[in-house]
Amino acid sequence: MLRRLYDWTLSLAARKSAEWWLAFIAFVESSVFLVPADVLYLPMALSRPDKAYRYAIIATVASVLGGIAGWYIGHYAFEAVAKPVLEFYGKYDEFEALKVSSGAxxxxxxxxxxxLSHLPPIKVVTILAGVVSFPLGWFIVSAIVARGARFLFLAWLLRTYGEPIREFIEKRLGLLAGLAAAALILLYLLVRYLH
Structure with a gap:
């Protein structure tokens, strides 16, 4: 099922309505959809490098709006909407573990x-932020910074290096972003425990 979903998402890049699909996928990815918007963004930006930054802005804005929707789902409709979605994707146990151990x-x-790196999955965190009533203003700022940095960095890579960077991005970006996320976590823990 996941492979078919991935292939379907990828096929949307060739359509005239690709920008609308990118906005839609970026929106729903942040709250309920499994396939990341990158799957659609990358082929779109590679086929039209002159529009890479435009696509990055579309993906960022839609992703932030989707994150806000996820926050509201977590805050106001956890039992009715969020819990079944998390259970469907097999993320409910991960969610519960995060909820227990998470401060602001x-x-x-x-x-x-x-x-930046989908670690943990964005939909889990947006819903969790709503459940624990994380301040919506800080939520929006962090979403703009993180999602914007991700898509704009991809746009820069694709505009600068073009097709040769595609294979590198598809194979190693998750690893590199994961390493950056681990470094951020270690830095946070170091600062927290030194004070």
Missing amino acids: GIILLMLVTSG
């Missing part, structure tokens, strides 16, 4: 790391 600082850190 950890939530902020997870918003940044999930926005």
Whole structure:
């Protein structure tokens, strides 16, 4: 099922309505959808490098709005909407573990790391932020910074290096972003325990 969903999302890049699909996928990815918007963003930006930054802005804005929707789902409709979605994707246990161990600082850190590298999955963190009533203003700022940095960095890579960077991005970006997220977590823990 996941492979078919991935292939379907990828096929949307060839359509005339690709920008609308990118906005839609980026929006729903942040609250309920499994496939990241990168799957659609990368082929779109590679086929039209002159529009890479435009696509990055579309993906960022839609992703932030989707994150806000996820926050509201977590805050106001956890039992009715969020819990069934998390159970469907097999993320409910991960969610519960995160909920128990998360203070405001950890939530902020997870918003940044999930926005940059999908660790943990963005939909889990947006819903969690709503459930624990993480301040919506800080939520929005962190989402803009993290998601914007991710998509704008991809746009820069694609505009600068073009097609040769595609394979590198598809194979190693998750690893590199994961390493950056681990470094952020270690830095946070170091600062927290030194004070």
